Amino acid sequence: MTKLPIKISAKNVDVFYGAAHAIKSVDVEIADKMVTSFIGPSGCGKSTFLRCINRMNDTIDVCRVTGDIMIDMEDIYDRRVDPVQLRAKVGMVFQKPNPFPKSIYDNVAYGPKIHGMARNKLELDEIVEKSLRRAALWDEAKDRLQEPGTGLSGGQQQRLCIARAVATEPEVLLMDEPCSALDPIATAQIEQLIDELRSSYCVVIVTHSMAQASRVSDRTAFFHLGELVEYGYTSHIFTNPSDKRTESYITGRIG
């Protein structure tokens, strides 16, 4: 399990919402250039843990995170780390496609503009094109860059959100059930895209679909009631789980 370079490593992470204990001492090491999926029954804390990795939980007043999460051996909860900078490096794609009410171009250019990544319009154009290509949306969008992003179909919107995240040149991509609001065809497109993103990013995807986890991910982590029950190679987890709870979940007895 430790042969590949480790990108994200969490030790003893607990998360509380007020008094509610949502994540219970989770340890996990996530490899670079791979797709890791989080599965588990709804409410088990998958999203919560995912949101720890880019400190989105900071935006929730009642949320408290303890323990260590390192990215590239750097503690992201250290006081010297600016969560705003961190989030440029750790991109996120949400459950429901949430393009801004702006043009397709401005949606993608949003991050690069904020972070001053382009010195002129030409460079910005390049970034936008590259990101849309990355997200397999360029061919469909190149003739309508100035039209509102909200006018795209659901699947296209989600790819736009991926393009938007990719545009800030992140190293990690977090995806929280990115296909749960999409139809099967759009889902297949996104899954193919994730497969392509694997070579450049460390991808972490939350999914409620075990079929999806087995299709797209190299490794799978099974969460249950805030605990990380089992973590390993996807093929191994699905064929030969070592924990009773994992077995019950993948055979459909809990969840």
Add this chain to the structure above:
Amino acid sequence: MVSISFPFSMILLIAVIGYFAARRKAIAMVKGNLRQLQALPQAYGQTVFFTTFLPATVILLGWAFVVRIMGPSYALISDGLFQVLVIITAAVGAALSYLRVKPSQRARAISERWIMGVLMAASALAILTTIGIVISMLSESAIFFRQHSWSDFFFGTVWAPNFRGGSQLSILPLLWGTLYISFISLIIAVPVGLYAAIYLSEYASPSLRSVAKPAIEVLAGIPTIVYGLFALITVGPMLRDFFVQPLGLGSSSSSVMTAGLVMGVMLIPFVSSLSDDIINAVPQAMRDGSLGLGATKSETIRQVVVPAALPGIVGAVLLAASRAIGETMIVVLGAGAAARFDLNPFEAMTTVTVKIVSQLTGDTDFASPETLVAFALGLSLFVITLGLNIVALVIVRKYREQYE
């Protein structure tokens, strides 16, 4: 005059008697075995009550209203006879509906229909009153335009009413004052209200919010006459003594600036509470999307939240503008009464609403153009604010649809 209280109490009495009688009859017809009834016994009573009470009451009030407006000579029958007829209507209604009471009657459905009728009448009344107001304004304005040239009213430049005749009655100097004061008040209310809304909805803790939001809304509950007094007694003299006179800008304590400032304060809660609702309606997913890309909170607000809420905010501003244009008490007390075109905001000026008040108060006869002009002014104002409101509502509604 038609007397109402006696026939009305009789109608009510018959209706109440009908209610109890019908209830008893329904129970008696099934010999107390209520399950054989289509509805609860009360429903039979209600049916009789409505059938007795409503038609007779509508006739009574309608007739009294007509006679009141048209004058007693239009009443073709004597008051006494009319009262008897109304009471007979009620009695006939009671008798007929009482006879119809039988176990198989679908009494609930019938009384439902009467209830719907009452509710419908209430909404119709609200709409009809508005129409009535417009019609009366139109007819008075028509009289005015028969006596006074419309080109002077709409395109003249001087407001100089003269009760001995030969008045110049142009709306333009008044409209200028109205728009100037409204403009100043919006310059104050829009940024302050908007920033307050942004602070309250995006930054303030829930506990602060729960205190501050009602506190701001209390401002909206202050009667405008109180704001007017504040303008007259405090703001006006202070502006004059500490600002206008030392700088040699004028010597009046009533001014566009005085009224505009105070009206701006009045409008702050209006803008802030509408904008607050609108900003809160921007889905959290928008904010998360922006924060997730590494934007700071204020970048998120500036570049995502406010643009997303913009149509709604524009709607709120237009609604505030239409309040400002129609506002009267603050300008009566704060702006003065001089109708003129002037750019200096420290000069006294006046507005359409102030002149409506002044043309109608005091000894006036309602036939001269100097008085009737008030209706033409009111109608113009109504058209302007109606237009603003419609535009605002269309914008707000369009915005709401975006996120549904």
